[in-house]
Structure formats: C-alpha cells, structure tokens
Amino acid sequence: MPATERKANALDWLDERTGWRMVRDLMDHKVVPIHAGTAWYYFGGITLFLIGVQLFTGILLLLYYRPTVAEAFDSVRFLMTRVEFGWLIRSIHSWSANLLIFCAFIHMFSVVFTHAYRRPRELTWLSGIALLGLMLGFGFSGYLLPWNQISYFATKVGTDMAGTMPVAGPTLARLLRGGEDVGAATLTRFFDFHVIILPLISFALIGLHVLLVQQHGMSTPGGIPATRLAQMKFFPNFFLRELMVWYGVLAVLGTLAAIFPWELGEKADPFASAPAGIRPEWYFLAEFYTLKLIPSHVWIIEGELLGLLGFGLLAAVWVLLPFWEVNRTKVATGVAVFLICYLAVFTFLGYVK
Amino acid sequence: MRAPAILLFLCWGLLGAAAPDSCVTCHSAVDDAAKGPAALIKNDVHIAHGLSCADCHGGDRASDDPEVSMSKGKGFLGKPARTAIPKFCARCHSNPDTMRKFAPRERVDQFELYQTSVHGKRLAAGDTNVATCIDCHSVHDIRAVKDSQSPVHPLRVAETCSRCHSDQHKMAAYKIPTNQFEQYRISVHWEAMTKRGDLSAPSCASCHGNHGAKPPQVESVAEVCGTCHVLFAELYDKSVHKAVFSGAGGGGGCVVCHSNHGIQQPSTAMLVGANAVCSGCHEANSPEANTAAQMAGWIDGLGAALKQSETVLASAEKYGMEVSEAQVRLIDGREDLVKSRLELHLMQPVEMRKPIDAGMAVAKETLKAGQDALHEKDIRRYGLAVSVVLIAIAMTAIRGLIRRIESNGAAVTGGAGK
Numbered sequence: 001m002p003a004t005e006r007k008a009n010a011l012d013w014l015d016e017r018t019g020w021r022m023v024r025d026l027m028d029h030k031v032v033p034i035h036a037g038t039a040w041y042y043f044g045g046i047t048l049f050l051i052g053v054q055l056f057t058g059i060l061l062l063l064y065y066r067p068t069v070a071e072a073f074d075s076v077r078f079l080m081t082r083v084e085f086g087w088l089i090r091s092i093h094s095w096s097a098n099l100l101i102f103c104a105f106i107h108m109f110s111v112v113f114t115h116a117y118r119r120p121r122e123l124t125w126l127s128g129i130a131l132l133g134l135m136l137g138f139g140f141s142g143y144l145l146p147w148n149q150i151s152y153f154a155t156k157v158g159t160d161m162a163g164t165m166p167v168a169g170p171t172l173a174r175l176l177r178g179g180e181d182v183g184a185a186t187l188t189r190f191f192d193f194h195v196i197i198l199p200l201i202s203f204a205l206i207g208l209h210v211l212l213v214q215q216h217g218m219s220t221p222g223g224i225p226a227t228r229l230a231q232m233k234f235f236p237n238f239f240l241r242e243l244m245v246w247y248g249v250l251a252v253l254g255t256l257a258a259i260f261p262w263e264l265g266e267k268a269d270p271f272a273s274a275p276a277g278i279r280p281e282w283y284f285l286a287e288f289y290t291l292k293l294i295p296s297h298v299w300i301i302e303g304e305l306l307g308l309l310g311f312g313l314l315a316a317v318w319v320l321l322p323f324w325e326v327n328r329t330k331v332a333t334g335v336a337v338f339l340i341c342y343l344a345v346f347t348f349l350g351y352v353k
Numbered sequence: 354m355r356a357p358a359i360l361l362f363l364c365w366g367l368l369g370a371a372a373p374d375s376c377v378t379c380h381s382a383v384d385d386a387a388k389g390p391a392a393l394i395k396n397d398v399h400i401a402h403g404l405s406c407a408d409c410h411g412g413d414r415a416s417d418d419p420e421v422s423m424s425k426g427k428g429f430l431g432k433p434a435r436t437a438i439p440k441f442c443a444r445c446h447s448n449p450d451t452m453r454k455f456a457p458r459e460r461v462d463q464f465e466l467y468q469t470s471v472h473g474k475r476l477a478a479g480d481t482n483v484a485t486c487i488d489c490h491s492v493h494d495i496r497a498v499k500d501s502q503s504p505v506h507p508l509r510v511a512e513t514c515s516r517c518h519s520d521q522h523k524m525a526a527y528k529i530p531t532n533q534f535e536q537y538r539i540s541v542h543w544e545a546m547t548k549r550g551d552l553s554a555p556s557c558a559s560c561h562g563n564h565g566a567k568p569p570q571v572e573s574v575a576e577v578c579g580t581c582h583v584l585f586a587e588l589y590d591k592s593v594h595k596a597v598f599s600g601a602g603g604g605g606g607c608v609v610c611h612s613n614h615g616i617q618q619p620s621t622a623m624l625v626g627a628n629a630v631c632s633g634c635h636e637a638n639s640p641e642a643n644t645a646a647q648m649a650g651w652i653d654g655l656g657a658a659l660k661q662s663e664t665v666l667a668s669a670e671k672y673g674m675e676v677s678e679a680q681v682r683l684i685d686g687r688e689d690l691v692k693s694r695l696e697l698h699l700m701q702p703v704e705m706r707k708p709i710d711a712g713m714a715v716a717k718e719t720l721k722a723g724q725d726a727l728h729e730k731d732i733r734r735y736g737l738a739v740s741v742v743l744i745a746i747a748m749t750a751i752r753g754l755i756r757r758i759e760s761n762g763a764a765v766t767g768g769a770g771k
Binding site for chain 1: 754
C-alpha cells in the first residue's frame with residue numbers, strides 16, 4: 001500500500017473516532033473581516049493568551065505555595081529566592097494578571113465603541129462581562145495569597161466594604177472571610193476561590209463565550225454584512241498575526257518581570273497597625289477613591305452604602321447595555337466615554353492623593 | 354403639681370450642692386499675697402481627691418467668720434515654718450492608712466528618705482536654703498508626678514533641680530558646681546528623654562535619688578550607672594579598670610571615661626586619636642594605647658563592613674531583588690557590633706574578638722547575598738535581552754511566513770480588498 005494511501009486511511013480512522021475533520025473544516029471556513037477596526041479583534045485573543053499564561057504559571061506556583069497563615073509568606077519567599085526561575089514565574093503571574101485585566105477592559109470598551117454587543121450578540125456580551133467580573137475576583141483573591149502586610153490590610157478594607165452592602169452585606173463578608181475578621185479561614189477560602197471555584201466557572205464561561213463568537217462570527221462596524229467587506233482567513237492568516245502579537249505580549253511580560261520584579265513586602269502581622277497609604281490594586285482604585293470622597297453620611301444614608309448603591313446602579317446600566325441601547329447609539333457611546341474618563345481620572349487621583 | 358416639684362428641686366439643690374469652702378471664698382476676695390493659694394488651688398491634686406485647705410492647715414472651712422475658721426480652737430495651724438514643711442506633709446504622706454484611701458500604690462517613706470538626704474540633714478541643722486517638699490513639688494498647685502505640667506514630671510524634673518543647682522549665688526555657700534543642667538542638656542540622656550520621648554531615660558533623680566537625694570560617691574557611681582547599664586557594669590566590674598578607678602585618686606568608675614552629666618554618644622574616638630580618653634592615663638604607643646587602638650580598629654572595621662553590606666542589599670532591593678532574608682540576618686551583625694562595644698568594657702581583646710568575628714561573618718555572608726542578588730539582576734537583564742532578540746526573530750519569521758502565504762493574494766477575499 002502506497003504511503004499516501006496509508007496516511008489517508010489513518011486520518012479516516014482518526015476522523016471516524018474523533019470527528020477532527022469538523023474542526024479542520026471550521027478552521028478552513030472561519031474568516032475575519034478587514035476594516036479600520038480590525039486591530040480591536042486582537043484584544044480578545046490577547047486576553048485569552050494571558051489567561052493561558054496565568055494557568056501555566058499558576059500551576060507552577062502551586063508546586064511550592066502553601067495556603068496556611070504560618071507558611072504562605074515563607075513559601076512564596078522560598079519560591080522567589082531559592083527556586084530556579086521561581087522569581088520569574090511569580091513575577092510573570094502577577095504582571096500577567098494585571099495586563100489581563102487591562103486587556104479585558106480594552107476588549108470590553110472596543111466591543112462597546114463598535115456596538116458589537118447588539119443583537120444577536122447579547123449573550124456574548126453578558127458572558128464577557130461575567131468573565132471580567134471573574135477576572136476581578138481572581139485579582140482580589142490572589143492578592144491575599146502571599147499573606148503580606150499590604151495584601152492583608154487591603155483585603156480587610158475590601159471585605160469591610162462588601163460588608164456594608166445592604167441586606168446581604170454582612171453575610172457576604174462572613175462568607176468571604178470565613179469568620180468575623182480576615183484570618184486563617186480567609187486565606188484558605190481565598191485559595192479555594194482562586195484555584196478551584198473561579199477557574200471552574202471561568203472555563204465554562206470561556207467555552208460559552210468562544211462558542212458564541214464562533215456561532216455569530218466576528219461583528220462588523222455599522223452592521224455592514226461581512227460579505228461586503230474584505231476578509232482574511234482566520235487560519236492561518238489571522239492566527240499567525242495573533243501569534244505575533246502574543247509574542248510581543250510575552251516580550252512585554254518578560255521585560256516587566258525582569259526589570260520590575262513583583263515585590264513580596266513584609267509578612268502580614270494582624271496585630272500591627274495598618275501600613276500608611278494602604279490602597280487596593282489599580283483596578284479597584286477608582287471605586288476605592290470615590291468611596292473615600294463620599295461623606296460618612298449623606299442625609300440619612302451611610303456614605304459607603306450610598307457609594308455602593310451608585311456602583312450597583314452603574315453596573316446594572318452597563319451590564320444591560322444591549323437591552324436598552326437599541327437606537328440610542330450616542331447615549332451608549334456617551335456612557336462609555338464617561339466611564340473611561342471616570343476610571344482614568346479617579347484611578348490617577350487614587351494613586352497621587 | 355408644679356409648685357411642689359420646684360420646692361423639691363430647691364431642697365435638693367440646698368442639700369446636694371457642695372458645702373461652700375470659706376477659706377477659698379475669703380482668700381479669693383483679698384488683694385494681698387494671701388490671695389495666691391486660692392487662685393492656685395483649683396489645679397491641686399489634693400482638691401481633685403476631695404481634700405480642702407483645712408485638711409492641711411486645720412481650721413473650720415464651714416465658718417465665714419475668720420475669728421472662728423482660723424481659731425486655734427478649731428485646730429488652725431496656719432502657714433508652717435520652712436523647717437517644719439517636710440513633717441507637715443509627712444502627717445499624711447507617711448501614714449499608710451491615710452494614703453491608702455487616696456493613692457494606695459504611693460510610697461510612704463518620702464519623709465524618712467528626706468531625712469537621710471543632704472537636703473534633709475542641712476534643713477535639720479537649720480539651713481533653710483535647702484530644698485523642701487514645696488520647692489520641688491510646688492505649693493497649692495501640686496500636681497501628680499505623671500501630670501506633664503508637674504515640676505517633677507520626668508520631662509521637667511531636671512529643670513526643677515536646676516532652679517537652685519544652676520544658681521551660682523545660691524550654690525556659692527556649698528562650693529558645688531552649677532553647670533550640671535547645662536551639661537545634662539547636651540547629653541545622650543537628655544536627647545533620649547526629649548527627642549525620642551523616652552520617659553525612662555535618666556534625669557537628676559534617676560542617679561541621685563529624689564527624696565533621699567545624695568551625690569553618688571566614687572565607689573558607687575558604677576553601681577548607679579549599672580542600674581540601667583547592667584551588662585556594662587558586670588563587665589566593668591571584672592576589668593582591670595575597676596580596681597584602678599575605684600582606688601584612691603582614681604576619680605570613680607564610669608565617669609572617668611564617659612563623664613557624668615554631659616555624657617556623649619560613645620565612639621571609637623574615645624579609644625584612639627587626639628581626643629582619646631585613654632590618653633589621659635596611657636602614653637601614646639604604650640602597649641595599652643596600642644591595644645585600645647586595635648580594639649577601635651576592630652569596632653570601626655565591623656561597623657564599616659556592616660554598612661557596606663547594608664548599602665549593597667539596599668541597592669539590590671532597589672532593583673526589586675528579594676533580599677529580605679539577608680536584611681534580617683544583618684540585624685544579627687548589628688547585634689554583634691553592640692556586643693563588641695559591650696565586651697570592650699572587660700578590656701580583654703580575646704573576649705572582644707568573639708563578637709567581632711561573629712559580626713564579620715554576618716557582614717561577609719550578607720555582602721555576598723547582596724552581591725549575588727545584584728549579579729542575579731544582571732543575569733536577568735542579559736537573559737531578558739536574549740529572550741527579546743529570540744522573540745523578535747520569531748516575530749520576523751512569522752511575518753515572513755504571512756507574506757509568503759499571502760503573496761498570491763488568495764487569502765484575502767471579497768469587498769474592496771485589504
């Protein structure tokens with residue numbers, strides 16, 4: 001039997017059992033529209049790439065990390081000082097987490113400005129927003145895990161804020177902390193959230209999100225039918241371009257990790273006074289600074305509660321964007337511009353004040 | 354209904370309000386020196402405890418008639434003579450039963466101690482220029498010692514002593530120096546007390562005693578310093594200097610090298626150089642002076658080595674390197690430096706060499722940790738440069754691949770083209 005025939009038989013055998021030709025056909029037929037905003041398409045892929053980096057580095061960190069109050073800090077320090085390339089893995093994990101959230105935000109705003117959330121992509125938008133929420137949850141839970149002074153007190157402040165929410169606040173705070181205060185139970189819970197619960201939900205949602213993107217194809221500006229635009233094949237043309245971008249992101253990550261290694265700080269001491277200038281990670285800073293500005297009481301409502309209600313309202317408006325935006329393009333764009341300005345200005349003020 | 358209520362209120366007011374103190378009422382009304390006590394007494398600790406003028410001076414505070422309120426029949430004692438003041442205060446302050454009611458933890462031996470003091474003895478001999486209770490604690494506005502406005506609060510006690518002891522005119526008759534406060538104010542003890550807020554730092558009373566105030570004698574000065582500087586005193590007691598300094602004409606213990614009131618931050622300049630305190634007894638180039646110079650060199654050497662390690666570690670930390678373990682280890686080295694300064698007081702180089710060697714080992718170890726971290730930083734940057742070049746090559750190769758694939762234009766379809 002000639003070699004080509006043997007190969008064809010082998011592939012047929014494999015296809016009969018796995019259906020791999022379906023995937024190949026999908027790749028052969030998937031196309032990407034070419035227009036002025038094509039560059040924005042890359043951010044979804046970058047975010048996915050960074051999630052992969054997080055998964056890979058996170059698994060490596062798990063080989064050494066010990067999620068107990070007595071050992072957490074020392075295990076991270078051991079990793080950073082004694083384990084070959086341990087510092088690199090941890091620094092890349094930390095920097096990648098921040099870049100991931102930054103790219104997810106860019107991806108979200110690009111979707112808004114190109115109105116890619118419109119019918120029939122409402123569920124794609126909702127799953128994307130849920131994924132962004134999960135990424136923020138990863139950030140919040142992962143921040144505590146090294147059990148250092150800054151992360152300990154930032155978590156205390158963060159869970160205190162959650163506790164001020166009406167009705168469910170105290171229960172939520174207790175659920176997060178595993179008790180009345182941040183302690184050993186909190187570390188165990190945050191570890192479970194970070195490495196089991198959030199990843200499981202994320203995998204399911206990423207699968208759904210990618211499936212929906214595949215189902216509806218890439219959105220086009222102004223709803224112009226994709227067939228009226230120039231298109232490139234997803235594989236290999238777009239994929240190779242995305243691969244180039246991923247390499248670029250990897251270079252940025254390596255540079256940040258090598259020149260600005262993620263610092264470890266001091267081991268958390270619950271009996272010490274809170275360090276001066278304590279603040280959360282940058283992606284929570286705008287909200288944190290806003291709450292600081294609100295007076296302790298506005299009329300008869302507690303200031304912090306009022307702030308949280310405001311954020312809740314804004315979040316609801318934002319999440320439900322595809323459902324109220326119909327024929328209100330300018331309003332949606334205005335809300336997005338307002339949100340970007342608010343986040344940029346208040347994050348900046350949160351840093352400098 | 355309203356009238357009985359008002360009547361009841363008025364009755365309560367008359368019965369419940371504090372009884373008027375005729376001493377304060379009358380002394381407030383006069384314009385001469387007798388007004389003083391009434392004006393001052395509102396801040397007095399005794400008043401705060403519910404006592405009144407009559408509890409010290411006798412008399413009847415309930416009577417508005419001076420003939421009655423200040424009558425001998427009512428037990429009026431008047432202003433005590435200066436020589437009688439200590440005993441006057443001691444009626445209560447030496448009585449445990451009385452003191453237990455107001456300040457149970459307060460000592461009751463002040464009068465006893467005072468009688469053993471230079472002040473007490475001179476007063477008993479009829480010298481009324483010496484300090485009595487009221488000269489230090491003030492009178493009529495006496496405050497608790499812990500009150501920062503009290504003249505005997507740790508922060509103010511030296512100034513209070515200086516009111517007499519810095520007065521050349523007053524001290525002339527006793528032929529004692531008057532520069533103690535001036536000296537004390539440039540000392541490490543004053544600095545600790547006032548700049549670092551360490552209220553346990555010594556002031557006059559810590560070394561000289563308060564109620565039993567006596568200057569420490571030659572043979573006891575090391576014991577006085579040793580109450581705080583325990584380990585230094587123990588080593589000094591075993592040193593050759595103990596016998597020499599304590600003997601006739603020796604000058605007395607710690608103060609030979611460190612002085613007394615104006616104690617400065619010790620340094621190796623005390624051992625070697627133009628201002629070395631050793632040169633007062635040991636000639637230059639004598640074996641003892643050479644040993645002192647050698648020990649100074651060891652201390653300076655260890656100090657410099659630790660400083661170098663600290664600088665290198667700080668530099669590594671600035672580059673984001675994790676060097677906290679080495680920084681914690683450096684604390685051991687600093688402790689060895691302190692121990693070596695301590696061992697110096699034994700004046701046995703062999704013993705002093707032990708903490709010096711231990712400290713040098715720490716300095717060497719931490720310096721290596723810092724240098725390794727800086728070296729690691731360089732390796733990381735070289736590694737980064739190589740990685741970036743490799744990534745750039747990979748990106749160029751992909752770009753080439755894309756161009757090759759798209760060279761026939763088949764990859765782009767539809768619309769107006771690219």
